[in-house]
Amino acid sequence: MDLPPECNSAPNKKNQVCKLRKKSLYGLKQSPMAWFGRFTKSMKNFGYTHSNSYHTLFLKRDEGKLTALIVYVDDIIVTGNDAEEQLKLQKYLSQEFEMKDLGDLKYSLKIEVARSKTGIFLSQRKYVMDLFTETGMLECKPVDTPIEMNYKLCEDMDQEPTNKEQYQRLVGR
Known part of the structure:
Protein backbone atom coordinates (compact mmCIF):
# COMPACT_ATOMS: atom_id res chain seq x y z
CA MET A 1 0.00 0.00 0.00
CA ASP A 2 1.33 3.45 -0.87
CA LEU A 3 0.84 6.38 1.46
CA PRO A 4 -1.29 9.26 0.18
CA PRO A 5 0.88 12.09 -1.26
CA GLU A 6 0.02 14.51 1.58
CA CYS A 7 1.55 12.08 4.12
CA ASN A 8 4.87 11.84 2.29
CA SER A 9 5.35 15.59 1.88
CA ALA A 10 4.93 16.67 5.54
CA PRO A 11 8.20 16.22 7.51
CA ASN A 12 6.45 16.41 10.91
CA LYS A 13 4.22 13.39 10.12
CA LYS A 14 6.95 10.75 10.07
CA ASN A 15 5.63 8.61 12.94
CA GLN A 16 1.98 8.60 11.91
CA VAL A 17 0.07 5.64 10.49
CA CYS A 18 -2.91 5.37 8.12
CA LYS A 19 -6.14 4.02 9.57
CA LEU A 20 -8.02 1.74 7.17
CA ARG A 21 -11.77 2.22 6.99
CA LYS A 22 -12.55 -1.00 5.09
CA LYS A 23 -12.74 -4.40 6.77
CA SER A 24 -10.83 -6.14 4.01
CA LEU A 25 -8.30 -5.21 1.37
CA TYR A 26 -9.06 -6.54 -2.08
CA GLY A 27 -6.08 -7.56 -4.15
CA GLY A 103 -32.48 -17.33 -8.59
CA ASP A 104 -32.39 -20.85 -9.94
CA LEU A 105 -29.06 -22.00 -11.34
CA LYS A 106 -28.99 -21.85 -15.12
CA TYR A 107 -25.28 -21.71 -15.98
CA SER A 108 -22.15 -22.28 -13.91
CA LEU A 109 -18.58 -23.29 -14.71
CA LYS A 110 -19.47 -23.64 -18.42
CA ILE A 111 -22.28 -26.09 -17.58
CA GLU A 112 -25.89 -25.37 -18.50
CA VAL A 113 -28.50 -26.56 -16.00
CA ALA A 114 -32.04 -27.32 -17.19
CA ARG A 115 -34.88 -28.59 -15.02
CA SER A 116 -37.94 -30.57 -16.02
CA LYS A 117 -40.49 -32.86 -14.38
CA THR A 118 -38.27 -35.84 -15.16
CA GLY A 119 -35.11 -34.44 -13.60
CA ILE A 120 -32.17 -32.09 -13.92
CA PHE A 121 -30.11 -32.08 -17.10
CA LEU A 122 -26.53 -30.85 -17.39
CA SER A 123 -25.05 -29.86 -20.73
CA GLN A 124 -21.94 -28.19 -22.12
CA ARG A 125 -23.51 -27.53 -25.53
CA LYS A 126 -23.20 -23.72 -25.29
CA TYR A 127 -19.55 -23.99 -24.23
CA VAL A 128 -18.71 -26.32 -27.13
CA MET A 129 -20.61 -24.18 -29.65
CA ASP A 130 -18.75 -21.07 -28.45
CA LEU A 131 -15.48 -22.99 -28.81
CA PHE A 132 -16.36 -24.06 -32.38
CA THR A 133 -17.36 -20.49 -33.28
CA GLU A 134 -14.12 -19.07 -31.86
CA THR A 135 -11.99 -21.53 -33.83
CA GLY A 136 -13.96 -21.26 -37.07
CA MET A 137 -14.92 -24.93 -36.89
CA LEU A 138 -18.69 -24.50 -36.61
CA GLU A 139 -19.30 -26.18 -40.00
CA CYS A 140 -16.86 -29.09 -39.45
CA LYS A 141 -18.08 -32.67 -39.62
CA PRO A 142 -17.24 -35.19 -36.86
CA VAL A 143 -14.95 -38.15 -37.56
CA ASP A 144 -13.88 -41.13 -35.45
CA THR A 145 -10.16 -40.34 -35.75
CA PRO A 146 -9.51 -36.67 -36.49
CA ILE A 147 -5.99 -37.33 -37.82
CA GLU A 148 -4.60 -40.34 -39.64
CA MET A 149 -2.67 -42.81 -37.52
CA ASN A 150 1.14 -42.31 -37.23
CA TYR A 151 0.95 -38.98 -39.10
CA LYS A 152 4.28 -37.14 -38.94
CA LEU A 153 3.92 -33.45 -38.15
CA CYS A 154 6.39 -31.20 -39.92
CA GLU A 155 6.67 -27.58 -40.90
CA ASP A 156 5.86 -26.81 -44.52
CA MET A 157 7.42 -23.69 -46.08
CA ASP A 158 4.09 -22.71 -47.70
CA GLN A 159 2.20 -23.26 -44.45
CA GLU A 160 0.57 -20.34 -42.69
CA PRO A 161 2.20 -19.78 -39.26
CA THR A 162 0.30 -21.17 -36.28
CA ASN A 163 -1.20 -18.71 -33.83
CA LYS A 164 0.61 -19.82 -30.67
CA GLU A 165 -1.64 -17.89 -28.25
CA GLN A 166 -4.84 -19.27 -29.78
CA TYR A 167 -3.43 -22.81 -29.71
CA GLN A 168 -2.44 -22.50 -26.02
CA ARG A 169 -5.86 -21.05 -25.13
CA LEU A 170 -7.65 -23.91 -26.92
CA VAL A 171 -5.51 -26.59 -25.28
CA GLY A 172 -6.34 -25.00 -21.91
CA ARG A 173 -10.04 -25.20 -22.62
Whole structure:
Protein backbone atom coordinates (compact mmCIF):
# COMPACT_ATOMS: atom_id res chain seq x y z
CA MET A 1 0.00 0.00 0.00
CA ASP A 2 1.33 3.45 -0.87
CA LEU A 3 0.84 6.38 1.46
CA PRO A 4 -1.29 9.26 0.18
CA PRO A 5 0.88 12.09 -1.26
CA GLU A 6 0.02 14.51 1.58
CA CYS A 7 1.55 12.08 4.12
CA ASN A 8 4.87 11.84 2.29
CA SER A 9 5.35 15.59 1.88
CA ALA A 10 4.93 16.67 5.54
CA PRO A 11 8.20 16.22 7.51
CA ASN A 12 6.45 16.41 10.91
CA LYS A 13 4.22 13.39 10.12
CA LYS A 14 6.95 10.75 10.07
CA ASN A 15 5.63 8.61 12.94
CA GLN A 16 1.98 8.60 11.91
CA VAL A 17 0.07 5.64 10.49
CA CYS A 18 -2.91 5.37 8.12
CA LYS A 19 -6.14 4.02 9.57
CA LEU A 20 -8.02 1.74 7.17
CA ARG A 21 -11.77 2.22 6.99
CA LYS A 22 -12.55 -1.00 5.09
CA LYS A 23 -12.74 -4.40 6.77
CA SER A 24 -10.83 -6.14 4.01
CA LEU A 25 -8.30 -5.21 1.37
CA TYR A 26 -9.06 -6.54 -2.08
CA GLY A 27 -6.08 -7.56 -4.15
CA LEU A 28 -4.06 -9.00 -1.29
CA LYS A 29 -3.07 -12.64 -1.62
CA GLN A 30 -4.35 -13.38 1.89
CA SER A 31 -7.82 -11.82 1.51
CA PRO A 32 -9.52 -14.83 -0.20
CA MET A 33 -8.13 -17.16 2.45
CA ALA A 34 -9.24 -14.85 5.25
CA TRP A 35 -12.73 -14.56 3.72
CA PHE A 36 -13.03 -18.32 3.29
CA GLY A 37 -11.88 -18.88 6.88
CA ARG A 38 -14.61 -16.55 8.11
CA PHE A 39 -17.15 -18.21 5.79
CA THR A 40 -16.20 -21.69 7.05
CA LYS A 41 -16.59 -20.59 10.66
CA SER A 42 -20.03 -19.11 9.89
CA MET A 43 -21.16 -22.31 8.17
CA LYS A 44 -20.03 -24.45 11.09
CA ASN A 45 -21.81 -22.12 13.53
CA PHE A 46 -25.01 -22.60 11.51
CA GLY A 47 -24.76 -26.40 11.81
CA TYR A 48 -23.07 -27.37 8.55
CA THR A 49 -20.20 -29.82 8.32
CA HIS A 50 -17.17 -29.30 6.13
CA SER A 51 -16.73 -32.08 3.55
CA ASN A 52 -13.57 -34.15 3.90
CA SER A 53 -13.41 -34.90 0.18
CA TYR A 54 -13.99 -31.40 -1.22
CA HIS A 55 -12.89 -28.41 0.87
CA THR A 56 -15.45 -25.91 -0.51
CA LEU A 57 -18.46 -28.20 0.08
CA PHE A 58 -20.63 -27.86 3.19
CA LEU A 59 -23.40 -30.30 4.12
CA LYS A 60 -26.28 -30.43 6.58
CA ARG A 61 -28.28 -33.61 7.18
CA ASP A 62 -31.47 -33.55 9.22
CA GLU A 63 -34.01 -36.40 9.43
CA GLY A 64 -33.39 -37.73 5.93
CA LYS A 65 -33.13 -34.26 4.40
CA LEU A 66 -29.92 -32.94 2.87
CA THR A 67 -28.80 -29.42 2.07
CA ALA A 68 -25.51 -28.83 0.26
CA LEU A 69 -23.62 -25.61 -0.34
CA ILE A 70 -20.57 -25.31 -2.55
CA VAL A 71 -18.37 -22.26 -3.09
CA TYR A 72 -16.44 -21.43 -6.25
CA VAL A 73 -14.48 -18.15 -6.06
CA ASP A 74 -17.32 -15.69 -5.37
CA ASP A 75 -20.25 -17.89 -6.40
CA ILE A 76 -22.25 -19.99 -3.95
CA ILE A 77 -24.56 -22.78 -5.09
CA VAL A 78 -27.12 -24.17 -2.64
CA THR A 79 -29.11 -27.32 -3.38
CA GLY A 80 -30.86 -30.15 -1.60
CA ASN A 81 -34.25 -31.60 -0.78
CA ASP A 82 -35.07 -29.27 2.14
CA ALA A 83 -36.51 -26.01 0.76
CA GLU A 84 -37.15 -24.63 4.25
CA GLU A 85 -33.50 -25.11 5.27
CA GLN A 86 -32.35 -23.48 2.03
CA LEU A 87 -34.42 -20.37 2.85
CA LYS A 88 -33.05 -20.27 6.42
CA LEU A 89 -29.50 -20.59 5.06
CA GLN A 90 -30.05 -17.83 2.51
CA LYS A 91 -31.40 -15.51 5.23
CA TYR A 92 -28.49 -16.35 7.56
CA LEU A 93 -25.85 -15.77 4.86
CA SER A 94 -27.47 -12.46 3.87
CA GLN A 95 -27.08 -11.29 7.47
CA GLU A 96 -23.45 -12.46 7.70
CA PHE A 97 -22.22 -11.43 4.24
CA GLU A 98 -23.13 -9.03 1.46
CA MET A 99 -24.79 -11.17 -1.16
CA LYS A 100 -27.75 -11.41 -3.52
CA ASP A 101 -29.90 -14.27 -4.77
CA LEU A 102 -29.60 -14.83 -8.52
CA GLY A 103 -32.48 -17.33 -8.59
CA ASP A 104 -32.39 -20.85 -9.94
CA LEU A 105 -29.06 -22.00 -11.34
CA LYS A 106 -28.99 -21.85 -15.12
CA TYR A 107 -25.28 -21.71 -15.98
CA SER A 108 -22.15 -22.28 -13.91
CA LEU A 109 -18.58 -23.29 -14.71
CA LYS A 110 -19.47 -23.64 -18.42
CA ILE A 111 -22.28 -26.09 -17.58
CA GLU A 112 -25.89 -25.37 -18.50
CA VAL A 113 -28.50 -26.56 -16.00
CA ALA A 114 -32.04 -27.32 -17.19
CA ARG A 115 -34.88 -28.59 -15.02
CA SER A 116 -37.94 -30.57 -16.02
CA LYS A 117 -40.49 -32.86 -14.38
CA THR A 118 -38.27 -35.84 -15.16
CA GLY A 119 -35.11 -34.44 -13.60
CA ILE A 120 -32.17 -32.09 -13.92
CA PHE A 121 -30.11 -32.08 -17.10
CA LEU A 122 -26.53 -30.85 -17.39
CA SER A 123 -25.05 -29.86 -20.73
CA GLN A 124 -21.94 -28.19 -22.12
CA ARG A 125 -23.51 -27.53 -25.53
CA LYS A 126 -23.20 -23.72 -25.29
CA TYR A 127 -19.55 -23.99 -24.23
CA VAL A 128 -18.71 -26.32 -27.13
CA MET A 129 -20.61 -24.18 -29.65
CA ASP A 130 -18.75 -21.07 -28.45
CA LEU A 131 -15.48 -22.99 -28.81
CA PHE A 132 -16.36 -24.06 -32.38
CA THR A 133 -17.36 -20.49 -33.28
CA GLU A 134 -14.12 -19.07 -31.86
CA THR A 135 -11.99 -21.53 -33.83
CA GLY A 136 -13.96 -21.26 -37.07
CA MET A 137 -14.92 -24.93 -36.89
CA LEU A 138 -18.69 -24.50 -36.61
CA GLU A 139 -19.30 -26.18 -40.00
CA CYS A 140 -16.86 -29.09 -39.45
CA LYS A 141 -18.08 -32.67 -39.62
CA PRO A 142 -17.24 -35.19 -36.86
CA VAL A 143 -14.95 -38.15 -37.56
CA ASP A 144 -13.88 -41.13 -35.45
CA THR A 145 -10.16 -40.34 -35.75
CA PRO A 146 -9.51 -36.67 -36.49
CA ILE A 147 -5.99 -37.33 -37.82
CA GLU A 148 -4.60 -40.34 -39.64
CA MET A 149 -2.67 -42.81 -37.52
CA ASN A 150 1.14 -42.31 -37.23
CA TYR A 151 0.95 -38.98 -39.10
CA LYS A 152 4.28 -37.14 -38.94
CA LEU A 153 3.92 -33.45 -38.15
CA CYS A 154 6.39 -31.20 -39.92
CA GLU A 155 6.67 -27.58 -40.90
CA ASP A 156 5.86 -26.81 -44.52
CA MET A 157 7.42 -23.69 -46.08
CA ASP A 158 4.09 -22.71 -47.70
CA GLN A 159 2.20 -23.26 -44.45
CA GLU A 160 0.57 -20.34 -42.69
CA PRO A 161 2.20 -19.78 -39.26
CA THR A 162 0.30 -21.17 -36.28
CA ASN A 163 -1.20 -18.71 -33.83
CA LYS A 164 0.61 -19.82 -30.67
CA GLU A 165 -1.64 -17.89 -28.25
CA GLN A 166 -4.84 -19.27 -29.78
CA TYR A 167 -3.43 -22.81 -29.71
CA GLN A 168 -2.44 -22.50 -26.02
CA ARG A 169 -5.86 -21.05 -25.13
CA LEU A 170 -7.65 -23.91 -26.92
CA VAL A 171 -5.51 -26.59 -25.28
CA GLY A 172 -6.34 -25.00 -21.91
CA ARG A 173 -10.04 -25.20 -22.62
